[in-house]
Amino acid sequence: MSDAQNSPPGGREVLASDDIRRGLKRIAHEILEANKGPEGLVLLGIPTRGVPLARRLAEVIQEVEGADVPTGSLDITMYRDDLRSQPTRPVERMELPVEGIDDKVVVLVDDVLYSGRTIRAALDALTDLGRPRAVRLAVLVDRGHRDLPIRADHVGKNLPTSRTERVLVRLGDLDGVEGVWIQ
Amino acid sequence: MKHLLSIADLDREEILAILDTAISMHEVQGRDVKKLPTLRGRTIINFFFEDSTRTRASFEIAGKWMSADTINLTGKGTSVSKGESLRDTVLTIDAMGVDMMVIRHPASGAPRQIADWVDCSIVNAGDGTHEHPSQALLDAYTLRRSLGDLDGRHVAIVGDLTHSRVLRSNLLCLRKLGAEVTLVAPPTLMPAGIAGWASTDGFTVSYDLDAVLPTVDAVMMLRVQRERMSGGYFPTAKEYAVTYGLTARRLALLQDHAVIAHPGPMNRGLEISAEAADAARSLVLDQVSAGVAVRMSILYHLLAGEGSAQ
Numbered sequence: 001m002s003d004a005q006n007s008p009p010g011g012r013e014v015l016a017s018d019d020i021r022r023g024l025k026r027i028a029h030e031i032l033e034a035n036k037g038p039e040g041l042v043l044l045g046i047p048t049r050g051v052p053l054a055r056r057l058a059e060v061i062q063e064v065e066g067a068d069v070p071t072g073s074l075d076i077t078m079y080r081d082d083l084r085s086q087p088t089r090p091v092e093r094m095e096l097p098v099e100g101i102d103d104k105v106v107v108l109v110d111d112v113l114y115s116g117r118t119i120r121a122a123l124d125a126l127t128d129l130g131r132p133r134a135v136r137l138a139v140l141v142d143r144g145h146r147d148l149p150i151r152a153d154h155v156g157k158n159l160p161t162s163r164t165e166r167v168l169v170r171l172g173d174l175d176g177v178e179g180v181w182i183q
Numbered sequence: 184m185k186h187l188l189s190i191a192d193l194d195r196e197e198i199l200a201i202l203d204t205a206i207s208m209h210e211v212q213g214r215d216v217k218k219l220p221t222l223r224g225r226t227i228i229n230f231f232f233e234d235s236t237r238t239r240a241s242f243e244i245a246g247k248w249m250s251a252d253t254i255n256l257t258g259k260g261t262s263v264s265k266g267e268s269l270r271d272t273v274l275t276i277d278a279m280g281v282d283m284m285v286i287r288h289p290a291s292g293a294p295r296q297i298a299d300w301v302d303c304s305i306v307n308a309g310d311g312t313h314e315h316p317s318q319a320l321l322d323a324y325t326l327r328r329s330l331g332d333l334d335g336r337h338v339a340i341v342g343d344l345t346h347s348r349v350l351r352s353n354l355l356c357l358r359k360l361g362a363e364v365t366l367v368a369p370p371t372l373m374p375a376g377i378a379g380w381a382s383t384d385g386f387t388v389s390y391d392l393d394a395v396l397p398t399v400d401a402v403m404m405l406r407v408q409r410e411r412m413s414g415g416y417f418p419t420a421k422e423y424a425v426t427y428g429l430t431a432r433r434l435a436l437l438q439d440h441a442v443i444a445h446p447g448p449m450n451r452g453l454e455i456s457a458e459a460a461d462a463a464r465s466l467v468l469d470q471v472s473a474g475v476a477v478r479m480s481i482l483y484h485l486l487a488g489e490g491s492a493q
Binding site: 084 | 184204206207208210214215216220221484
């Protein structure tokens, strides 16, 4: 869950609010370019911070193309492969666009791509929810150290890290402060 | 949380965690693929020493939708009917490496006793006239969906309170969620020692259904359990229906927003009229549908996390 605070979490700041805004704008353009327009797109954020990021991407697409792209949230708690080794997690809401995801191009949106296990769980969840035409992945930060052969299609910033470091993303809508820090 | 034996063991936060998770589980019921991989590789035995339709089916569906392997056993046709003791029977099942036993037993307290004997998680799916915690949780979930926060809401529980296992669990659950509760029954069906409960649990008792109905946000009708009655608790079924049944006339006494619940099975024409059972404000089928979601949530909280039974 969020370590929500209204003050910066400390450590080295690697992305400021403006960098995040620019990164999201570029990702939105890349998504539109890859999809040749906004038709058939669905943006699904992975809670917690993927959800507002997906909404912001939709806002940029709205500004650029004047098109409303459906957004939603995809909770992957029940699909995690580490449930037995963790305390029971609260389950977040799953919110899918009313149009569903069948034959859509679903863009999964998350804040940090690390081991790839969250995305694997998200792909499993999508399989239970319908049959998208294609699934793409957009992340704000790719910090490396993958356990699974998963690669993001759209990356805000590649951030080489060591496994001992922590990457903290804070978004104004949720946390009061905005930026990305390495501790 | 390893076992679910009694609502008394849960605090308000734990109850709310189960009810909130059930909201997500309910969403799964609307999907084409009703399956979550969460409990893959876990084994659940539904061990029912008493007849049951909805509770057993509901636990079985909940387990299957969570990808657990579920097996149903009844008292009949097992070693219990050959004379083996309950302890030896459940120890045998436990030794097979199951993760959970869901127990329905006619003796009050049997699930708690079994929990002391075995290593796996135990869920009380109704023990005698004692408790039925999963039913109380699904009732609370259904009322919450319909009425919103239950804090300060007024719920009447009406009918055969003496023989009900739903009563105690519901009373505890509703009180922990902040609802006011009034118990309504003929004096012969009011549990012995109810005055002692009253001082600790903060609910009221009434023998006058007509006076209570206009004040409630929900009325929960309990089944008259004729199979448990050895003596005459009321003169005739007709008299019971007239004095304590939710008749068409009594429906009109309810406030516009008030809802009707019944844990089932219903005796139509006795404790509840067809008009009430089938009314738009009746939550009877919502309760059944919620039953699967709430039981999925219970399985999740007992089996999914760290420290759950291995």
